[in-house]
Amino acid sequence: MTRxxxxxxxxxxxxxxPVTGRLRGTEAQLAALVKRGLAFRHPRPxxxxxxxPAGHRLRETPAQAPVPEPVQEAPPDSGVFAARIGGEEGPxxxxxxxxxxxxxxxxxxxLRRMTNPGGDVDRPCGWERAHLVRAAALALEADGHPPAPGTDLAGYRVRATPQPEAVAxxxxxxxxxxxxxxxxxxxxxxxxxxxxxxxGVRYVLASPRRA
Structure with a gap:
């Protein structure tokens, strides 16, 4: 992106x-974002x-600031949904x-249905592979697992690992x-x-399944 x-x-x-990245705007605005490589038009009605992914990175970046690596969490009180990875303060x-x-x-x-080949919803999509910690935490919280509040030990904590496409x-x-x-x-x-x-601490190592 040049400007x-x-x-x-x-x-x-x-x-x-915040999760699917679905956009709303005029046709001219959407077409301009597609031209810049920040958006794509889904081929199916x-x-x-x-x-x-470039558009997601830009959305997570303050306006007029250089684009950094993707962040794992939205800032507190930003009004944007953020999966709880464990260790956050508050309820x-x-x-x-x-x-x-x-x-x-x-x-x-x-988003899986619309972006995975064949509309497969049983395996992670590209967004999840670009946001591993958030995606794994969302799956856990959506299934009723409680994240660890603050410094409490009880509850899950999802963390990045040195391994590619893997979280602990x-x-x-x-x-x-x-x-x-x-x-x-x-x-x-x-x-x-x-x-x-x-x-000697036990933990789960998880990575998105490809097939």
């Missing part, structure tokens, strides 16, 4: 659905427009949060840890329990 988007185009990007449950998580998960399934899920309760692995398997991830050699 930043216009204010109107930036507004369209910022207003994109109703031919909606969605952010590309972690409640009717409003349950509704938000359910809506985000349904949106993610729709920590949960002190062995039964709950096995439940996290089962949830991720059901959500289309490959998941297995491992032991940290130095500490």
């Amino acid at each position: 930043p988007p216009t204010a109107a185009q930036r507004h369209v990007i910022d207003a994109a659905d 109703p031919h909606d427009h969605f952010l590309t 972690v449950a409640g009717p409003a949060r349950i509704r938000e998580v359910h809506s985000a998960w349904q949106g993610l399934l729709e 899920v920590h949960e002190p309760d062995p039964e709950a840890l096995r439940g996290c692995a089962a949830t991720l398997e059901k959500a289309g991830w490959q998941a297995g329990e491992h032991t940290e050699p130095r500490t």
Whole structure:
């Protein structure tokens, strides 16, 4: 991208659905974003427009700032849905949060249907591979697993790993840890329990299944 988007185009990007990246705007605005490589037009009806990975990165970047690597979480109190990866301060449950998580998960399934070959909803899509920690955390929270609040040990914590396309899920309760692995398997991830050699702590290593 040789120059930043216009204010109107930036507004369209910022207003994109936080999970699916679905866009709303005039035909001219959407066409301009496609030309810049920030959006694509889905080939199947109703031919909606969605952010590309570059568009997602730009949406997560303050206006007029250089584009950094994708962030794992939205800033607190930003008004944008963010999957709880464990360790966040504040309440972690409640009717409003349950509704938000359910809506985000349904949106993610729709994104799988619209972007995976053959409309496959049983395995992760490109957005999930670009946001591994957030995607795994959303799958866990949507299935009812509680994230660890603040510095509390109880609950899951999803963290990035040095391995490509892999996240680590920590949960002190062995039964709950096995439940996290089962949830991720059901959500289309490959998941297995491992032991940290130095500490003996058990954790789940998970990566998106490709087929």
